[in-house]
Amino acid sequence: MITLSDIPARSQMPLTLPMGIFVVVMATAPFWLARVGLYQYLGVEIAIWVLFAMGFNLLFGYTGLHSFGHGAYLGIGAYAFGLFQHHAAISLWGGLFAAIAAASVAGAVVGAFLSHRRGIYYALLTIGFGQVFWFSAMKLHWLTGGEDGLLNIPRPDLVIGPWRFDLNDNAVFYWFVAAITIAAVLLMWRVVNAPVGRVLQAIRQNETRARFVGYDVWRWKWLAFTISAAFAGLAGGLFSMAQQSAYPDVMSLHQSGIIVMMVLVGGGLVSFWGPVLGVVLYFVARDVLGGLTEAWLLWYGLLFVIMVMVRPEGMAGLLHVLLRRTSGQVSTVKPEKA
């Protein structure tokens, strides 16, 4: 089975074919989404969840730390953005900064508890903390508005120099979200290909060995959790703008499980791009299958079960095998000039 460790090792530059396809598809989506029978807002949703899923996969796929409570950090970001608009100032960057900051702080605190745990106990504690945040969001009415959530969260205008863009226009808003997502994905590409990313992967492969060659594994695990919470927070801030509200549902265990499913089905365990495939498949399945049957999640669940049984490397793994078979090439991990 191929793994995450070989695919990105090949390239020095972000100018790869998948990156090109990703950027082009993201940048042009508003022109063709409607023509293929989809709609503008779906693009916004997919872009936000791609951001969330990619950040999550830094932890899940790259570092091998299985968080089942990551929806909490998306939710915290969403609430932070909304609360900032309601109580501090109507400010786009201020709100997004608050979203990232709040989720990072929450992630850092939880990460400090988690990082000396391994395996299923790690996963379990992430569920425990996720539930605490979810439950708090439901019960702290004065702060979060309880089950109904925070409503009427504005989308502040985007101001760049002399230009002012109204983000209430869904197409403009899409480009804003897409730009942030592309920037974040480029940043993550850097991270996973830099020594940081290799150390995180080393910890996934062999925590003990990493420790004995001098890495403070606790600190790295903590860092991975905090960074992925920060990306979740950013996605959450955008999500609250998209929905113009923030509510506890996205923090539930169910939602946290769904993000794990997306990442796995897409192939996050074997490819940088896995989460993108997974997110797109999920949302398209929701809209296309959901148009045909009420029970679309039943079919998606079945697909997932079968995937875990026969192809745990997901769509990206499948694609990789198919490409290799059609091109007849054996992939090599050696960079051209090393």
Next chain:
Amino acid sequence: MALFEARGIQKRFGARVVLENISLAIEAGTVHGIMGPNGAGKTTCFHVLTGHHPPDAGSILFDGNDITGLKPHVIARMGVSRSFQMMNLFDDAVVIENVMLALPAFRAVSGSPLRETFGDRHLVDLALTVLDQVGLAGRAWEKAKDLSYGDRRALEIAVALAAEPRILFLDEPTAGLGAQATQNLIRLIQKLRQHYTICVIEHDMRFLFELADTISVVHWGQVIVEGTPAGLKANKWVARSALGEVA
């Protein structure tokens, strides 16, 4: 003064006392052997000396500093490096990456997201030099898990060497190796001893007698005999025990 010293180490797991009382001193520039029957506590002894488990009593000194109870990564950074009996490699990574991760120069830049892992010529060369020492330079771009058993053993040592150790702990490096591979390993260690202080666990007596300057025999969690290979051969107790028969 000895480079590495353990004084009265004791280790319990629950009610089970695994190490009763281990004291040993390793002089700089020597090869020190630890031998003893299976289950004598040799590997646990290594785990305690390198910080994997903190000892329940006793102290460990490295270069005059008390390192008792320090975290493994702190001890590793001071220059105490080790290999594992059950091979512990980064299996999905390529051979050179296994070595690079262990280089202090790599660790120094590991926090920076702006560098390219294999883009730094200097680091790649350093890693290749280390691989060359164990004869793996030609397989640098193969995956660790695709190597043969013997090559994995060699890589295990390369990873330990890459950390630029001042003392090298090798846990049963010959385990599972055939005669030829063992001979190669002996040659390798002969070469390494010129640059490093080495402490090696072995149950293969011939191997140890050929290499070691001093040997501690561990049994029932204690050092029961200590001395040079020649001295041990002359020791009646060793000669009479099951250990002596192998020699």
Next chain:
Amino acid sequence: MPVFAVNNVLHMTSLVPHIVNGLTLGLLFALIALGFTLIVGVMEVINLAHGSLFTLGAYLAMSTIGASWFAGTPFGIWWLEFPLNVRYFLGLALGPVLAGAVGMLLELCLRPTYGKAPLYGLLLTFGAAIVVEEAIRLVWGTGEQSMPVPQMISGAFLMGGLIFSTYKFYAAGFAIVAILMVWLFLERTPYGAIIKAGAHDSEMVRALGYDLGRLRLLVFGFGSALAGIAGMVMAPIWGLRPHLGIDVVIPAFLIIVIGGVGSFWGAVAAAILVGLATGITGAYAPAWSLMSMYILLIAIVGFRARGLLGRRSALEN
């Protein structure tokens, strides 16, 4: 909620119903966790579908009692003429058996994941949980339904000036009996001995000449049937809705980890602890009563990695 304090004058008296409430809840949690702990202990699979099988068992039992699918048929008319008691006990038998059968099917699906990281078993059962939940939604609809209960175990009674719900006592009693029976089964029968051997050493099971595949199938079926029984017993208290599963599997999961993976009495003790914590929190801050179990989890597992009575397990890797 079903227990009311009539006498609120003395502080202690007002706490008593909450403690009683917490104890019964704890026993019921133990009942829920029973099948879960069995499967974790023997197979080291975290069965996230446990809650869905619990829900499925309850729905199936409800349909058996109420003859929902065949109500109009001659057989249905004939069946509904039986007294509720008779139909109730048949439901109590049939619901769990069918849940057990679904559990066995799940075990067959799990086979490709054996020998891989525990993550895969966890993921597969999470997917299965969604499938079962959606299937329930498809068959029985999204609305909340209620489970009929025979006259003799419904209603309420008065004791020491406090009103207690009869059904809760019946359910708690049922839980005690079930816990003891499972314990006796594990401790006093040859099957139990084999299951326990499987928990520690699958090589041993093979060496003894037992078919490990069949053992796993049976254990999974048995564990799932126990989930179904728990669902049937809990349904009149919690009501029946398709997404009940997740409300159930999380406490079960927490209890196992607080108690320590693989420890039978650790799980029972943890369940009672969680029940008491929930009950007593309910006395002071009712809105937060369910939160207490997570706090308990973080407090205990944050400091004792293997819970109260846990031993080393492959799940840590």
